[in-house]
Amino acid sequence: MPHSSPEPAFTELLDGAAWIRPCEPVDPGPGSRPAYVVRLDVELPADVAAATLAATAHGIIEVFLNGRRVGDEELVPGFTAYRKRLQVFEWDVAGYLHGGTNRVEVLLSDGWFRGRHGFERRADGFGIETAVLLGLKGSSGSGEAFHVVSDGTWSSAPSHIIRADLMDGQSVDFRRLDGDGGVDGPWSAVSIGTGALYDDGSRLIPTSAEPVRRIDTLPPVGVSSPRPGTAVVDFGQNLNGWVRLTSLGPRDTHLVLTHGEVLAGSGLVSTENLRSFIFATGDLLPAGQIDEVISSGRPGETFEPRHTTHGFRYVQIDGLPGALDPEDIRAVVVHTDLLPTGSFSCSDAALNALHTAGVWSFRGNACEIPTDCPQRERSGFTGDWQVFVGTAAFLYDVQAFSDKWLADLAADQWADGRVPTITPNPAGDKPSGVLFEDLSAGSAGWGDAAVVVPWELWRAYGDEGVLRRQLPSMQAWVDYAARSAAANRHPARAERRPVPAAWETFLWDSGFHFGEWLEPGVPPAPNPATDHSIVATAFLHRSAALLAASAKVLGEKELEAKYSTVAAGAREAWQREFLTGHGLLSIETQAHYARGLAFGLFPAGAREAAAGRLAELIEENNGHLGTGFLSTGQLLPALADHGKAEEAYAVLLSRGTPSWLGMLENGATTVWEWWDGVAQGEVRGSLNHYSKAAVLSFLYTHVAGIRLSEHPTADEAAYRQVTIAPVPGGGLDWAQASLHTPQGLLSSAWRIVGGDFVLDVSLPPGTRARVELPNGTVLAAEGGQRTFSVPLQQSVRA
Known part of the structure; x- marks a missing residue:
């Protein structure tokens, strides 16, 4: 749904513009298609005083005026549900133009529109043609107006980028450029795109979130040469982006760059852990992530592939004519240009390293949309963002970023309310015809992103608008469930109990669900015959309860009552079906206990017993966690909030497998998809998934003690009201966290001084705080700085 007025500024700029397609007489196929240049020479009046350019594309574009690249945004026009929402970018370009002949050029590649995408790396998801829509309007100092649009007078040619795909990689042949940096033809007339999407101007929207940019560069921390002509570069950090390479060698030097997260025993880069497969056959697919560059031999040539991205720590360069100088290569960190908001540190260096790894995992997966991994799939998995959005809001300002993605989720939602597993979804708001994709649409814990994400945005940012905009989508999902x-x-x-019990009206025990997913020691088995009702019913309760709370915020009393009834019914069904005794479950896993406690599913009088049983399950697992995808972030709060803080710290600080610090011990710089992603020399799965980094929330909410109400009112949301309740333990001597909230900078810092616990709190003006100290003292505080000191209870140092 557009987030703007019906007549955005670009409408006038694009008036009269046509969609233009480059001449492509032969399609070399997905992964092998070149980027094209479309261009026009225009005469402009002297003394250009004002000029604005608007452009969008089916594909990815870079715009050049008189040889200068316009703007610093990457991967324009971004990734949205293209059939219903296509962003138009605008730039002030007066400084790029001059009187007389000006050249307008657009470099166009497949991007998400028709490039490979997703686990099965299918191409042509949104269409089979790339195209550009552009308008340039301005005036001279004397008031003479000009207006240039994309039309049939433009020409096109294959560019020096002879292959460009977001997943496969990019190949550049600098020999195709002339001495002035222009493409050396042959040039052909463009064609005009008509019909279908081309004629639907209603889907054009202004940009609504921060763009992707080049955020940082990293130098190598090591360069090796495992064989002649090959260099392997270690940047010391798993990241998303590309490399910038200079000193490309003499003319005709052909370099091949392979990007990966690990090294094989030979010292070469391995991408085996990143290979996906075809669900129907099990056939493995190549990992991609291979760039190539052919040198023209001209001085100053630099290779920087901006029409692809990679997830990598290591780059292997083959074909080098000599040794690689470390000064000639840099990793370019690329992601959405989000504002950092949170910081955390403590006296334990390992926890600080875990926080850093979690932040890098999010950075690697915040490239235009919230993705699951930056290398193998790069898809906007709904379950991933449902799990992590609350944590992300501690780290960065993700309000606009998430709001944009939620609009795509609503655009892709099926008519019956089902939410696809990924969004933006190449199939749009209907089945794709691919069995597993269609089967998995509507999985509990994934589709619930439709409700959980808007609610978390409300808690963190206090904007009723997101709840109002998403309310139909939220309702559609809960109604479907x-x-x-x-x-x-x-x-x-049905076989066990032929006559259904009364509570089964709210027992969700049908359809496909991923379940907890990737619990340690439990092989993933996405089987529609599996009964995941203990998970699905819990999420039905959770989403119905949050929808009722959202309706309350919006003053929708009838909706509040309706969904409160659904929530209560699902809670009763969960209790009647799975509770067997005082706080005990018939299906015993750490995940089910943690989720039941986090969602308030256990009766109030049974919660401490349930937490006790959860602690016992951890002890029976040699002190290690046993949670998977959905509940890992809930585990430690479930313990700490129910009298088991020491046990929570013990799990947080545990080593070996499975554990967070065990990942770090095995060389992780980002958080892994699998708990045993690297074990006994074997590597599997993505080494950059942020779902298990949801533990970072615990560092803010419990270690440092900064907490929002679970169901804030308008007077409490967005940190207008906050609880400061540190839970010291784990042998920590001090901890501190700060957060840039909508009200201003908030911080909580504690330290142990002699036998006292000393807490420093800084609140922005207008923020009210309930301060809970470890000895049970509860105090009120308002904007400003306060210091509290109480005698330390010895147990918190255990």
Whole structure:
């Protein structure tokens, strides 16, 4: 849904513009398609005083005026649900133009529109043609107006980028450029795109979130030469982006760059852990992430592939004519230009390193949309952002970033309310025809992003607008889940209990669900026959409860009552079906106990017993966690909030596998998809997934003690009201966290001085705080700085 007026500024700029397609007589196929240049020479009046350019594309573009690149945004026009939402970028370009002949050029590649995408790396997801739409309007100092648009007078040619794909990589042949840096033809007339998407101007929207930019550069921390002509560069950090390479060698030097997260025993880069497969056949797919460059021999040539991105720590360069000088290569960190907001540190260096790794995992997966991994899939998995959005809001300002993505989620939502597993979704708001993709749409814990994400944005930023905009999508999802629960029964349950129990109206035991997913020691088995009702019913309760809370914020009393009833019914169904005794479950896993405590599913009088049983399960697992994708972030708060803070710290600080610090011990610089992503020399799965980094929330909410209400009112949301309640432990001597909130900078810092616990709190003006000290003292505080000191209870140092 557009977030702007019906007549955005670019409408006038694009008036009369046509979609133009480069001449492409032969399609070399996905992964092998070149980038094209479309260009026009225009005569402009002297003394250009004002000029604005608007452009968008089916594909990815860079715009050049008189040889100068316009703007510093990357991967323009970004990634959205293109069939319904296509962003138009605008730039002030007066400084790029002059009187007389001016050249307008657009470099166009496949991007997300028709490039490879997702786990199965399918291409042509949104269309089979790339195209550009552009308008340039301005005036001279004397008031003479000009207006240039994309039309049939433009010409096109294959560019020096002879292959460009976001997943496969990019190949550049600098020999195709002339001495002035222009493409050396042959030039052909463009064609005009008409029909279908071309004619639907209603989908054009202004940019609504921060763009992708080049954020940072990293030098190598090591360069090796495992064989003649080959260099392997270690940047010391797993990241998303590309490399910038100079000194490309004499003319005709052909360099091949392979990007990966690990090294093989030979010292070469391995990408085996990043290979996905075809679900229907199991056939492995190549990992991609290979760039190439052919030198023209001209001085000053620099290779920087801006029409692809890679997830990598290491780059292997083959074809070098001599040794690689470390000064000639840099890793370029590329992601959405989000504002950092949070910081955390403490007396334990390992926890600081974990925080850093979690931040880097998010940075690697915040490239235009929230992705699952920056190398193998690069898809906007709904479950990933549902799990992590609350944590991300401690680290960066993700309000606009998430709001934009939620609009795509609503655009891709099926008519029956189902939410696809990924969004933006190449299939749009309907089945794709791919069995597993269509089967998995509507999985509990994934589709619930439709409700959880807007609610987390409300808590952190206090904007009722996101709840209002997303309310139809939220309702559609919960209605779908509630209908599914009421209409169907799992065959095994029907056989055991032929006559359904009354509570089964709200027991969601049908359809496909991923379940907890990737619990340690549990092989993933995405089987629609599996009964995941203990997970699905919990999420039905959770989303219905949050939808009711959202309706309350919006003053929608009937909706509040309706979904409160659904939430209560799902909670009763969960309790009646799975509770077997005082705080005990019939299906015992750490995940089910943690989720039940986090979602308030256990009766109030049974919660401490449930937390005790959760602690016992951890002890029985040799002190290690056993949670998977959905509940890992809930585990430590579930313990600490129910009298088991020491056990929470013990899990947080545990080593070996599975554990967070065990990842770091095995060389992680980002958080892994699998708990045993690297074990006994074997590597599997992505080494850059942020879902398990949701533990970072605990560092802010419990270690440092900065907490928002779970159900804030308008007077409490966005840190207008906050609880400061540090939970010291784990042998820590001090901890501190700060957060730039909508009200201003907030911080909580504590230290142990002799036998006292000393807490420094800084609140922005207008923020009210409930301060809970470890000895049970509760105090009120308002904007400003306060210091509190109480005798230390010895148990918190355990």
